[in-house]
Amino acid sequence: MMQNKSTEIFVGMFVAAGLAALFMLAMKVSNLGDFTDETGYQVTAEFENIGGLKVRSAVTMAGVRVGRVASINLHPVTYNAEVTINMYPQFDNLPLDTSASIYTAGLLGEQYIGLVAGAEEEFLQDGDVIDLTQPALVLEQVIGQFLYSKAEGDE
Amino acid sequence: MINLIRSLGRWGLGTFERQGRAHLFLFNMLLGIPGLFLRFSLVVQQLFSVGVLSILIILISGLFVGMVLGLQGYNTLVDFGAEESLGVLVSLSLVRELGPVVSALLFAGRAGSALTAEIGLMKSTEQLSGMEMMAVDPIRRIIAPRFLAGIIAMPLLAAIFSAVGILGGFLVGHGLLGVDDGAFWSQMQAKTDLYDDILNGVIKSVVFGFVVTWIALFEGHDATPTSEGVGRATTRTVVHSAFAILGLDFVLTALMFGDE
Numbered sequence: 001m002m003q004n005k006s007t008e009i010f011v012g013m014f015v016a017a018g019l020a021a022l023f024m025l026a027m028k029v030s031n032l033g034d035f036t037d038e039t040g041y042q043v044t045a046e047f048e049n050i051g052g053l054k055v056r057s058a059v060t061m062a063g064v065r066v067g068r069v070a071s072i073n074l075h076p077v078t079y080n081a082e083v084t085i086n087m088y089p090q091f092d093n094l095p096l097d098t099s100a101s102i103y104t105a106g107l108l109g110e111q112y113i114g115l116v117a118g119a120e121e122e123f124l125q126d127g128d129v130i131d132l133t134q135p136a137l138v139l140e141q142v143i144g145q146f147l148y149s150k151a152e153g154d155e
Numbered sequence: 156m157i158n159l160i161r162s163l164g165r166w167g168l169g170t171f172e173r174q175g176r177a178h179l180f181l182f183n184m185l186l187g188i189p190g191l192f193l194r195f196s197l198v199v200q201q202l203f204s205v206g207v208l209s210i211l212i213i214l215i216s217g218l219f220v221g222m223v224l225g226l227q228g229y230n231t232l233v234d235f236g237a238e239e240s241l242g243v244l245v246s247l248s249l250v251r252e253l254g255p256v257v258s259a260l261l262f263a264g265r266a267g268s269a270l271t272a273e274i275g276l277m278k279s280t281e282q283l284s285g286m287e288m289m290a291v292d293p294i295r296r297i298i299a300p301r302f303l304a305g306i307i308a309m310p311l312l313a314a315i316f317s318a319v320g321i322l323g324g325f326l327v328g329h330g331l332l333g334v335d336d337g338a339f340w341s342q343m344q345a346k347t348d349l350y351d352d353i354l355n356g357v358i359k360s361v362v363f364g365f366v367v368t369w370i371a372l373f374e375g376h377d378a379t380p381t382s383e384g385v386g387r388a389t390t391r392t393v394v395h396s397a398f399a400i401l402g403l404d405f406v407l408t409a410l411m412f413g414d415e
Contacts, residue, residue, distance in 0.1 A: 014202065
């Protein structure tokens with residue numbers, strides 16, 4: 001009986017340790033923390049080119065994360081990329097004429113959307129569209145333009 | 156010539172027969188599982204010998220695998236000035252691959268071989284037939300609890316392996332090599348996805364636990380009831396489990412991460 005008891009205790013400790021490890025993986029290692037406040041409002045923005053932007057990429061304002069990319073679609077008429085952004089609910093006071101650009105974190109890092117506040121008095125609501133957008137910088141295009149202007153300057 | 160064909164045919168038929176027996180065995184085991192919830196103490200007993208006794212090897216191997224990942228990853232990443240990504244490298248490689256696969260290999264070596272030897276010895280000392288004589292179904296009484304315990308223990312062991320490995324990577328990265336701890340954890344959290352990475356890792360380890368325990372129990376149950384036969388069955392368990400784990404890992408990885 002005694003043997004049985006200690007076996008049960010050890011098994012209990014083993015299962016608890018395994019679950020604790022899973023819990024640690026979920027909370028400490030993964031991005032579970034980001035899911036908690038996802039009941040914000042959604043705005044959309046159209047970009048000519050989104051480069052390497054992905055669903056769940058960060059949306060920041062002045063470097064502070066204010067939302068995440070919820071979905072990316074191709075607009076059927078304009079053939080632009082239509083990006084739906086999930087804004088965190090506490091950032092509900094962004095001006096209506098906020099502009100969005102796609103930046104790269106570091107030289108080779110991930111791409112994210114940077115928002116810059118405008119001056120309008122009204123605030124962005126659920127379902128609004130950000131009109132002022134700036135597409136992602138595609139390195140080949142930049143180099144191409146540079147070479148082109150260089151060649152022009154030489155003549 | 157005729158003999159060659161005959162032995163080839165015998166070999167082929169024997170292989171199919173073994174396959175068929177293995178699957179019938181699996182079917183019987185699965186039938187035995189529902190009854191176990193009434194007698195869960197049988198499973199707890201087996202969880203002890205399969206899970207608790209494997210913890211030490213999992214803890215130590217996990218720690219060292221994580222520490223080696225930290226060292227190796229740092230040496231490569233530092234050339235690109237990206238040593239802050241060490242956390243991502245350690246966590247993704249552990250959670251997606253090394254955690255489930257290495258702990259399953261260790262599990263096959265530590266627990267699978269023990270299961271085969273135990274069942275094989277029970278068979279060769281005719282304890283299993285003795286039970287049948289007493290109208291006790293050995294598959295339900297002896298084998299099904301071990302099977303369920305293996306399936307439960309494996310994902311827990313893999314999670315412990317990954318968690319300890321990440322801690323080991325952190326110890327080496329932060330303590331020894333001086334990677335910033337905030338960047339280590341925050342980049343890891345930004346790039347590791349709960350569903351894509353961690354849940355898929357858990358699914359992998361459940362599949363491995365299922366297959367390894369199945370192979371181990373079947374080899375034990377199917378062993379020639381001599382000391383030599385049990386020894387050979389134990390070897391086969393480890394070898395076949397390793398093949399099954401690595402082959403299945405490729406298939407699962409292709410299914411889970413192939414379309415990215």
